[in-house]
Amino acid sequence: MKDEFEFLDLGKEVELRGDTGLEFDVVVVGSGPGGGIVAEKAASVGLKVLVVEKGGWLNSAALPQNDSTAFSNFQSNLLLTTDSNLLGIITATTFGGSGAINWSACFPPQAYVRKEWAEQHGLKWIQSPEFQDCIDTVMKKIGASPPETQNHRNALLLEGARKLGYAAQPLHQNLQPGHNCGGCGWGCSGGPNGAHKLDPTRTTLLNAHKLGAKFAKGFEVERVLFQKDRNTVKGIFGHWTDPTTGHRTPVTVRAKRVVVSAGAINTPLILLRSRLSNYNIGRHLHLHPTCLITSTYPTLTHPQDGNILTCAVTEFENHLGTGYGTKLECLDMNLPFAFNAVPYSNPATFKAQLTMYKRQANHIVLLRDRTSGRVYPDPKTGGPKVAYDMSVEDTRNMIRGIIGLVRILYTQGALTIVVPICGLATYVRPSEVEEPASAGFENPSIATFIKKLEDYEKSGVVPWFSLGSAHAQGAARMGKSARDSVVDEWGRVWGKKGLYVADSGLLPSASGANPQVTTLALSERVARGLGNEVDAAVISKAKL
Template sequence: MAIPSDAVKPTLTSDQVKVLIAIVDTFIPELTGQELENFVRDYSDGTNEEALRAFAKAGIVNQNLADTIVEKIHSLPPEKIEELGTVFKLLSTKLGTLALGGTYGDFPSLSREQRTQIVLSWSNSMITKFRILSRAMCSLAAVTFYSSPLEAVHRGIGYPGPDPQMHSERYSAKTFPSYDFIEVPPEGLELTFDVVVVGSGAGGGVAAAELAKAGKSVLVIEKGHCYAQSELTLDQADAFQKLYENGGSLANHDGAITILAGNTWGGGTTVNWCASLQLPYYVREEWAKLGLPHFVSPAYQQSIDTIIERLHVTDKFIEHNRPNALLLEGCRRLGYPTGNIPQNTGGHKHSCGWCGFGCRFGEKQGTLMTFLVDAKNHGAQFMQDTFVEHVLIQKGKAVGVVAYQNGRKITVHAEKVVVSAGSIHTPAILQRSGLKNKHIGRHLHLHPVNYVFGKFDEKIECYQGSIMTAITTVAENTDGKGYGSKIEVPSNHPALNSVFLKWRNAADHKRRMMEMNHIMPLLVLCRDREGGFISIGSDGLPRINYSLSKHDAVSIEEGIDRCLRILVAAGAKSVWTTHRDLEPFDVNPELGYDDPAFKKYLAQVKKIGVSAHTTNIGSAHQMGTCRMGGSPSKSALKPTGETWEVKNLYVADASAFPTASGVNPMLTTYSLSHSIAQFIKKSYETTSKL
C-alpha cells in the first residue's frame, strides 16, 4: 500500500501553469487605469488614498503569489491534478479556449475583459463541472491573496493582521506544556507498548490520558506537527499551512464543498472555536434506538460531566462581541429562542478572535493543554509527523501498527490499538488494514454550512472578541424528526470572507472586501441526515465523497430564511445570500422585516433553493464513517467502540458517531472517547479474570 512519501503525483507543464496563473489573475488582478482611479475616488476620505491605491494595485501575480497557487494545485489528489491539467491544456490552445470559453485565442493571451467573460460564463453554465471550476479557481485565488500577509491588503481593507495582542502580557502569562517526541533513526524502529493511540485530538487525547492513568504504557502517534507557543504566528496563510489538513484546501469529490479539518498536535481541538455544546438529548435517544443504550445512561452523562470539569467548560464568563450580541438582539425582536454557547476556556474570560489559527495564549483548553498533559504525566510517549499506514492483525486480533516518519518505518507492537485519526483518516486506516465491514467509510456527515450576510452602518469587525458565543435553535427541527439547522456567528477573517462573497468582476470583488468590517455573517449549520462516504485513492489516501441531499438542502433553506429575518431585525442596511444569481436586498428601515418587498425576497430565495453548485457550501465538522451500533449488519463498531471484525482494535473519535450530532461535535467526541476508554479498561479486567 502506498504511503504519502512514496506517492508519485503528476505535475503541471509550463503551458498548463501559464493558464492556471492567467485564470487566478482574472479573479484577483492589479487594477489599472480608470478602473483604479474610480476605485480610489469612491473610497477615499482624503486621508487614506495611498493605502487604497496600494490595495487596488495589489494582485495575485504582482504580489508573487503564483508559486503558492501552483503548490496548492500540486497538493491535490493525483486524479484532480490530471483533471485540471486536461482543462488547462485545452485552454492553452486557441481551439480549446473556443470550445471551453467561446472565444478564439489561447486563454493566457486574451485580454482581462475577455477572460472575465469566460469565467463568468463558467459560473452560470448549465454544465455543473464548469460552475465548480469557476468557484474553485475563484476560491483558490481569493484565499491565497487575502490570507497572505500583505501590508497593502491589510491596510486597504482595515484588517489588523495577526492578533495585535499576540505579544502582550496576556501572551506571556501562560506557557504551553512541553512534549518530547520519539525520533526514528534511518534504519527504522521497533517499539512495544500496551496501547497505541493513533491521533491526538479530542478522541485520541482522552483515550491516551485515561489508559495511561490506568497504568498502561501508551504511545500516541500524530501525523501532524507540534508547534511551540512562539511558532503560532496567528497569520492566516501560515496557520492554514501548519495546522490544517491539506493546507486548508481540502474539498469533497467534485470540489463543490470546502472542508476544514485540523492537522496538528491536538487535532481539531487546537484550531476550533471553543464551542462546547452537549449532545442534545433527542439525539442521544436516537442513538440509543440504534442499539446504543449507553447514550441515555447515567454513565454517559458522567463522561460528559468529567470532560466539562477537566476543561472547565462554562458560559459564565462569556462577553458577547458585537455580532453575537446582534444575533441575540435580532432573535429577541423576532421572539426566536436563543442561548449561550459554553466555552472550553478554563473557566475564564476568553477574547480571542484568532483562535482558529491556534490559541497562542494557552487559554483554550484543547488536548495539548489538558488530556495530553495528563497522558504525559502518567508516562505516555509521543510521536509527531508520523503517518500510520495500517494496523497489524494476527489471528483476528490487533497487535500493533506500521507507521512511517519521514519515510522511515516504525513497527509498534501493542496489546490494543485505538484509532482516533478523525472521520476522514480513521476509516482509511481500517480499510488499508484489510477490514471489510461495509459500514467502514460509510455514513459520513459534514454538518454542511452556508453563510448569510448583513451589512451595517456601524463597524462589526467580526474577527474581534470571543468567537461563536450565541446560538438560536429556531430552525433545528425542520422535518419534525430532529433534523434542521442551528444558527451561529462565525469568526470572519479576510480569507473566509473573500470566499463567500459573490464575484462579478475584479474591481467589484475588491469593493466588497472594502466593506468587510461592516459585514456580519450568520452561519447556517445543518444536521445532515443523508451523509456520504470515504473511499481510498490510488495513492492509499482517503477521498471525500459527499453530495448535499434534497432533504438537507431544505434544512439549509429554512436556516437561510431565519438568518435573513434576524439580520434585518438586528438593523442591517442590506442582506444577501451566497446564491450566485441573487442580488442583495436593501432594507427599508421604516418597514424592516414587515416590508412586502422583503417578503417577496424571502420567497425568491426559497424558490431558488440550495445546492452545492449554486451556493457556497463549506464544512468544519466531520462525523460518522465508522459508526457504532447494535450489530455488524448496521454498524462498523460494537457499542464498546471495538470493531466487529478485529478484537482489541478500537475506534474513539467522531467517526464512531451513529448520526450527525447536530451541534458542534467537540464535546461529544471527548465524552464518547472517555466512555470507550472505560470499556477498554473493563476489557482488561475481564481478561485478567480468565
C-alpha cells in the same frame, strides 16, 4: 506557558532498537479530542502509551498563526472537497487535532439526538445516567463554562432572535477565565491576557504526558498490523518524517491495543488499508453542511474582537419534530473566511466590498444532515476522497435556516446581505426614506428577496450552493452489530481483538451541533471500557 511536550525522534529510536524494536501497551493514532481522552485513561491505569500524530505541534512560540501558515494545520491545506465540489471540508492535521483549531463551542448532545441513537441504533445506554456522567466528566475536564461576554456578531444574533421570538441560547466555552481571543481557529495564542483555550494539549494530552505517555509527531500511520490469525492486533506500521531533513523512516510499533483516533475522514482510510472488510467502513459519513451568510452594517462591527462562537439560534433545529433542521451560529472572521464570502463581479466593486471588512459580520447556517456520504481512498494517491450530495429534504431545511437568518440580520439593520446561491443577487437595503424600517418585512426589497428564497425552499432545488463543512462525523460508526456499524458500544472494532476507534467517526448519525462534547463523551466511554478490561485482566492474573 512552558511547552510541556517532548517528541520522540523515531529515526534514532529505529537506529537503536531496529525497525521492530518499539513496543508499547497501547498506541493511540491521532492526538485530537478522542485520542487525548483515551491516552489519559490508558496511562492512568499503568499502561505504556504512545500517541502518534501525522501533523506538527503548534507550540507557544509558533502562535498566533497567520492566515497563510495556518493552512498547513488542515487536511490538504484546506483544499479537500467532495467529489461533486458541493462542499469544502475542513479537518485538522495538527497535534491536538480539531480541539486545537476549533472555536471552543461546548454543545452537549441534545435529547432528541440521544433518543434517536438509543431507539434507532440500539444504543440504549445513550439515554442513561452512565452516558450523562460521561458528558459531565468531559465538560469538567475541558473547563466548559458559560461565556463571559458576547461580541458584536454573537450579540447581534441573540438580539435579533429575541426580537423575532426565535429560540436561542448562549453556548458554554472551554476557555480559561478572561479569554478574549478571536483567533482560536488558527490555534489559540492566549490573547493579550494569557488566558488560553483548554484544548487537548492543555488538558488530556498534558495529563497523559504527566502520567508517562510518549508522543511522536510527523508519523503517518499506514495500517494496523495483525497476528497470523488476522484478527488479533500486534501493532502499527507507518512512516515518520524527520522535521529537519524531511527524510521518511519506515517504523513499526508493536502493541496489543491500537486506538484509531484519526478523525472521521482519516480513520476509515487506515482501517481500509489494514484490509478490514466491513462494508460500513467509510460509509454513513455526515458533514453538517454550512452556508456562510455575510452582512454589513452602518457602524463598526470589530470583526476580530471577542470569542468566536458563544451562542446559537435553535429555532429551526427540529423541523416538524423530525429531529433534523439547522442551527444559526457565528463564524470565525479571519481574512480568508471573511473575503471568501464577498461576491466577485469586477475588480473595482470587489475592492470596494473588501474595504467594508470592519463593518462586516459573518454567520453560518449549520445543517443536521439526514443525507450521508462516503469517504474512500483516492486510487492514485491513497488520500481521502469524499462522495457526498444533499437530498431535497436537507436542501429545504438549509433554505429554511437561511430565511430565518436573513430575517435576523435584516431586523438588526444589515445594509447588505450575501447568500451564496448562484443567480441570487446581493440584498442591498434602500434608504430609510425609500423603505422605512418601521414597515419591517412588508418593505418590497426584503419581501422580494425572501420570496426568492421561499421559492427555492418549495422546489428543494438550488442552482448552486457555496457550502462548507468542519464537522465530519460517522464513517466508523457505533452500533449494535457488524451489519450496520464498524464498532460496538465500547468502540471495539467488530471481529478484531485489541482494535478500537475513538473520534467523531463513532457518531451513529449527525449530532446536529458542534460535535466536540459528543465526541469527547463517546470517547470517554471507550476509554472507560478499555480501563475496565485492564482492571479485569489484572484481577484475573492475580487469581492465578
